[in-house]
Amino acid sequence: MTTGADTIAYHRERSRHFLDLVDDELACGELEEASNKVWGAAAHAIKAAAERRGWEHHAHALIESAVLRLVREEGEPQHIEGQYYIASHYHQRFYGGAPDADSIRYGKSVISEFVQTLESVG
Numbered sequence: 001m002t003t004g005a006d007t008i009a010y011h012r013e014r015s016r017h018f019l020d021l022v023d024d025e026l027a028c029g030e031l032e033e034a035s036n037k038v039w040g041a042a043a044h045a046i047k048a049a050a051e052r053r054g055w056e057h058h059a060h061a062l063i064e065s066a067v068l069r070l071v072r073e074e075g076e077p078q079h080i081e082g083q084y085y086i087a088s089h090y091h092q093r094f095y096g097g098a099p100d101a102d103s104i105r106y107g108k109s110v111i112s113e114f115v116q117t118l119e120s121v122g
Contacts, residue, residue: 004051011048015041015115022108031098035090038107042087045115064088076121083114 018041025034043063050057050066057066067084070076090107093099099107 004054007051008048011044011051012119015044015048018044019108019112019115022104026101026104031101031104034101034104035093035098035107038104038111039087039091041108042084042111042114043091045118046084049118049121070118070121074121077117080114080117083110083117086110087114 018037022034022037022041025031025037046063046066047057049070050062053066055066055069056062064084067081071078071081086107087110090099090104090111098104
Protein backbone atom coordinates (compact mmCIF):
# COMPACT_ATOMS: atom_id res chain seq x y z
CA MET A 1 0.00 0.00 0.00
CA THR A 2 1.33 3.43 -0.95
CA THR A 3 1.04 6.13 1.67
CA GLY A 4 0.88 9.86 1.10
CA ALA A 5 4.49 10.14 2.31
CA ASP A 6 5.56 7.50 -0.22
CA THR A 7 3.77 9.36 -3.01
CA ILE A 8 5.31 12.68 -2.00
CA ALA A 9 8.77 11.11 -1.93
CA TYR A 10 8.12 9.50 -5.34
CA HIS A 11 7.15 12.82 -6.95
CA ARG A 12 10.11 14.64 -5.40
CA GLU A 13 12.50 11.96 -6.67
CA ARG A 14 10.97 12.07 -10.16
CA SER A 15 11.27 15.85 -10.22
CA ARG A 16 14.99 15.76 -9.43
CA HIS A 17 15.47 12.84 -11.85
CA PHE A 18 13.92 14.78 -14.73
CA LEU A 19 16.16 17.77 -13.98
CA ASP A 20 19.17 15.44 -14.11
CA LEU A 21 18.06 14.14 -17.52
CA VAL A 22 17.83 17.55 -19.20
CA ASP A 23 21.57 17.78 -19.88
CA ASP A 24 21.69 14.19 -21.17
CA GLU A 25 18.90 14.93 -23.65
CA LEU A 26 20.64 18.12 -24.76
CA ALA A 27 23.92 16.24 -25.27
CA CYS A 28 22.07 13.84 -27.58
CA GLY A 29 20.45 16.71 -29.48
CA GLU A 30 17.00 15.71 -28.22
CA LEU A 31 15.56 19.18 -27.77
CA GLU A 32 11.94 18.04 -27.57
CA GLU A 33 12.77 15.52 -24.86
CA ALA A 34 14.91 18.02 -22.94
CA SER A 35 12.06 20.52 -23.08
CA ASN A 36 9.62 17.92 -21.82
CA LYS A 37 11.97 16.98 -18.98
CA VAL A 38 11.94 20.61 -17.80
CA TRP A 39 8.15 20.43 -17.69
CA GLY A 40 8.17 17.01 -16.03
CA ALA A 41 10.43 18.25 -13.24
CA ALA A 42 8.03 21.09 -12.49
CA ALA A 43 4.93 18.92 -12.73
CA HIS A 44 6.25 16.34 -10.29
CA ALA A 45 7.30 19.06 -7.82
CA ILE A 46 3.77 20.46 -7.95
CA LYS A 47 2.28 17.00 -7.53
CA ALA A 48 4.38 16.48 -4.38
CA ALA A 49 3.19 19.79 -2.90
CA ALA A 50 -0.43 19.04 -3.81
CA GLU A 51 -0.25 15.51 -2.44
CA ARG A 52 1.08 16.81 0.87
CA ARG A 53 -2.00 19.02 1.14
CA GLY A 54 -4.47 16.37 -0.01
CA TRP A 55 -5.25 18.23 -3.22
CA GLU A 56 -6.10 16.48 -6.48
CA HIS A 57 -3.34 16.68 -9.08
CA HIS A 58 -4.14 14.07 -11.71
CA ALA A 59 -4.83 16.46 -14.61
CA HIS A 60 -3.07 19.42 -16.17
CA ALA A 61 -5.72 21.88 -14.97
CA LEU A 62 -5.40 20.54 -11.41
CA ILE A 63 -1.63 21.05 -11.50
CA GLU A 64 -2.11 24.70 -12.47
CA SER A 65 -4.80 25.07 -9.84
CA ALA A 66 -2.44 23.73 -7.18
CA VAL A 67 0.14 26.40 -7.99
CA LEU A 68 -2.47 29.14 -7.86
CA ARG A 69 -3.77 27.82 -4.54
CA LEU A 70 -0.27 27.76 -3.10
CA VAL A 71 0.13 31.45 -3.90
CA ARG A 72 -3.38 32.76 -3.31
CA GLU A 73 -4.60 30.61 -0.43
CA GLU A 74 -1.41 29.68 1.38
CA GLY A 75 0.66 32.80 0.80
CA GLU A 76 3.59 31.02 -0.82
CA PRO A 77 6.02 33.16 -2.84
CA GLN A 78 4.25 34.79 -5.76
CA HIS A 79 7.21 34.17 -8.10
CA ILE A 80 6.31 30.47 -8.23
CA GLU A 81 3.30 31.38 -10.36
CA GLY A 82 5.58 32.91 -12.99
CA GLN A 83 7.96 29.98 -12.76
CA TYR A 84 5.03 27.63 -13.33
CA TYR A 85 4.12 29.50 -16.53
CA ILE A 86 7.70 29.20 -17.72
CA ALA A 87 7.53 25.44 -17.11
CA SER A 88 4.22 25.27 -18.93
CA HIS A 89 5.86 27.00 -21.90
CA TYR A 90 8.32 24.10 -22.19
CA HIS A 91 5.46 21.63 -22.08
CA GLN A 92 3.64 23.45 -24.87
CA ARG A 93 6.79 23.71 -26.98
CA PHE A 94 7.18 19.93 -26.86
CA TYR A 95 4.17 19.79 -29.20
CA GLY A 96 5.19 22.55 -31.56
CA GLY A 97 8.91 22.93 -31.96
CA ALA A 98 11.25 22.83 -29.02
CA PRO A 99 13.21 25.87 -27.91
CA ASP A 100 16.92 25.95 -28.63
CA ALA A 101 19.43 24.39 -26.25
CA ASP A 102 20.31 27.68 -24.53
CA SER A 103 16.65 28.40 -23.83
CA ILE A 104 16.23 24.91 -22.39
CA ARG A 105 19.26 25.41 -20.15
CA TYR A 106 17.72 28.65 -18.93
CA GLY A 107 14.43 26.85 -18.29
CA LYS A 108 16.24 24.18 -16.34
CA SER A 109 17.80 26.80 -14.07
CA VAL A 110 14.44 28.48 -13.45
CA ILE A 111 12.72 25.18 -12.75
CA SER A 112 15.54 24.01 -10.49
CA GLU A 113 14.80 27.04 -8.31
CA PHE A 114 11.05 26.33 -8.57
CA VAL A 115 11.58 22.74 -7.42
CA GLN A 116 13.71 23.87 -4.48
CA THR A 117 11.09 26.42 -3.47
CA LEU A 118 8.28 23.89 -3.57
CA GLU A 119 10.31 21.39 -1.56
CA SER A 120 11.05 24.04 1.06
CA VAL A 121 7.39 24.99 1.46
CA GLY A 122 6.43 21.35 1.76
